[in-house]
Amino acid sequence: MVVGIHRPSVLTIDLKAIQYNIKEAIKLLANQVQLFMVVKANAYGHGLVETANAAKQAGATGFCVAILDEALELRESGISDPILVLGITSPTDAKLMARNEIAASVGSLDWLVQANKNLQAESKPLLVHLALDTGMGRIGFRESNDLLQAYKFLEEQPQFIFDGIFTHFSTADMKDDQYFKKQLAKWHQLISTLPKLPRFVHISNSATTLWHHPLEGVNMVRYGAAGYGLNPSGTELEPPFELHPAMSLSSELVFTKQIKKGDSVGYGATYTAQHDEFVGTIPIGYADGYRRNLDGFYVLIDGQKCDILGRICMDQIMVRLPKDYLPGQQVVLVGKSGNQEITLQQLADHCQTNHYEIACGFAERLTKKYLH
Ligand SMILES: Cc1ncc(COP(=O)(O)O)c(C=O)c1O
Structure with a gap:
C-alpha cells in the first residue's frame, strides 16, 4: 500500500486520549475484571500496533481482533499478551494459532473436531473461547446440549485448553434494555449447564462496560469504540465519563x-x-x-x-x-x-451511518501521525 507522505492530508491519532478512555473504564470495573482492548480493523482505523502498545501501557491486559492476520501482526510486533480472534477462523489454521498462543472463538463441535485433526502433531494446545449466541444471531452455541458436548470434547482432548466463554449483546447501547435483559438471562441459562467455567468469562463490549456493569461472574471486558473516544450509542446515552476522541x-x-x-x-x-x-x-x-x-x-x-x-x-x-x-x-x-x-459522529450522521464505519473506513493511504 502506498502511503501519502508527500501531501498534507494527515490522520492524527492521540494515543493519550486512548489511554485516558481506557484508564477511566478500568476505574468503573471491579478489581478482578480485566480489560482487553478491541483492536480489530487496524484498531478501528487508529493503527493496530501503536494502539495496542498504548493500550497496554494504560492497563489493557489482552487484545481482541477480528481475523487471524491481525493477531499474527500483533505477535510479530512483539506483543506477548493474550489475543483472542473474535471471528470464526479456519480449523486448518489451528496449528498456526496454537503455535502463536492465539485464542480461537469457537461456535460448533464440528469446528473442534476438524481442528483436532490438524492439532494432533502439535505440541502446544490451542486456546479456545466458546462463543454463545444469546440473541445476536451471528456466531455461537444456541442450545445447552450442543454447548455441553463441546465442553466435554474440550475436556477430553489434551490438544485444547478451554480458556474462555463469551457472548455479545446487540442492544447494550440502547435506552430500552428489554432485549439486553433477555440476552443476559439466556447467557446465565446456557452457562449454568457447564460443570466448570474457564479462565476468561466475558460478555461486555464498550456499551455493556459503560452502562451495564457490574455484571455477575464477568472477569474480562472487550473494550473497543469507547477506547477510541466514540460513544457506542451515538448520542442516545450519556457516557459515565467524558470520552476523548483520539x-x-x-x-x-x-x-x-x-x-x-x-x-x-x-x-x-x-x-x-x-x-x-x-x-x-x-x-x-x-x-x-x-x-x-x-x-x-x-x-x-x-x-x-x-x-x-x-x-x-x-x-x-x-x-x-x-x-x-x-x-x-x-x-x-x-x-x-x-x-x-x-466529530466523527457528525460525519456519520451526514452519511447516514455510524462513526465506527467512518473511523475504520479511512484508507491506509492517509499517513498517520501519533501523539504520545
Ligand atoms: C464480539 C465483539 N466484542 C466486542 C466488540 C467491541 O465492541 P465496541 O467497539 O462497541 O466496544 C465487538 C465489536 O464489534 C465485537 O464484535
Missing part, C-alpha cells in the same frame, strides 16, 4: 482561486456559483475514505465552516472560502478549529 483529520489548501457567478465546480457540474467567490482545493477524497456522500458537508478553516462544493472526487475536494486564502492554509476535516469542532 482521531482527527487535517490537511491544507493546495490550490485557491476566484470563480465568477455562473461558474461550475466538480464532476457533473452539480454546483454553480450564485456569486463571485473564492474556492480552495484540498488533496483528499473518497479513495482516502472521505466518503462520496459527504458532499454538502463542510470543513473548518480558521474556526470557520467552509462548505464542500460539488461532488467529492477520488483524491480532491473543493470548498468555498470566506476570503482569499493562500495555498498552505490549514484545514480541519475532523477535529477542532477555533471554537468549532467536527
Whole structure:
C-alpha cells in the first residue's frame, strides 16, 4: 500500500486520549475484571500496533481482533499478551494459532473436531473461547446440549485448553434494555449447564462496560469504540465519563482561486456559483475514505465552516472560502478549529451511518501521525 507522505492530508491519532478512555473504564470495573482492548480493523482505523502498545501501557491486559492476520501482526510486533480472534477462523489454521498462543472463538463441535485433526502433531494446545449466541444471531452455541458436548470434547482432548466463554449483546447501547435483559438471562441459562467455567468469562463490549456493569461472574471486558473516544450509542446515552476522541483529520489548501457567478465546480457540474467567490482545493477524497456522500458537508478553516462544493472526487475536494486564502492554509476535516469542532459522529450522521464505519473506513493511504 502506498502511503501519502508527500501531501498534507494527515490522520492524527492521540494515543493519550486512548489511554485516558481506557484508564477511566478500568476505574468503573471491579478489581478482578480485566480489560482487553478491541483492536480489530487496524484498531478501528487508529493503527493496530501503536494502539495496542498504548493500550497496554494504560492497563489493557489482552487484545481482541477480528481475523487471524491481525493477531499474527500483533505477535510479530512483539506483543506477548493474550489475543483472542473474535471471528470464526479456519480449523486448518489451528496449528498456526496454537503455535502463536492465539485464542480461537469457537461456535460448533464440528469446528473442534476438524481442528483436532490438524492439532494432533502439535505440541502446544490451542486456546479456545466458546462463543454463545444469546440473541445476536451471528456466531455461537444456541442450545445447552450442543454447548455441553463441546465442553466435554474440550475436556477430553489434551490438544485444547478451554480458556474462555463469551457472548455479545446487540442492544447494550440502547435506552430500552428489554432485549439486553433477555440476552443476559439466556447467557446465565446456557452457562449454568457447564460443570466448570474457564479462565476468561466475558460478555461486555464498550456499551455493556459503560452502562451495564457490574455484571455477575464477568472477569474480562472487550473494550473497543469507547477506547477510541466514540460513544457506542451515538448520542442516545450519556457516557459515565467524558470520552476523548483520539482521531482527527487535517490537511491544507493546495490550490485557491476566484470563480465568477455562473461558474461550475466538480464532476457533473452539480454546483454553480450564485456569486463571485473564492474556492480552495484540498488533496483528499473518497479513495482516502472521505466518503462520496459527504458532499454538502463542510470543513473548518480558521474556526470557520467552509462548505464542500460539488461532488467529492477520488483524491480532491473543493470548498468555498470566506476570503482569499493562500495555498498552505490549514484545514480541519475532523477535529477542532477555533471554537468549532467536527466529530466523527457528525460525519456519520451526514452519511447516514455510524462513526465506527467512518473511523475504520479511512484508507491506509492517509499517513498517520501519533501523539504520545
Ligand atoms: C464480539 C465483539 N466484542 C466486542 C466488540 C467491541 O465492541 P465496541 O467497539 O462497541 O466496544 C465487538 C465489536 O464489534 C465485537 O464484535
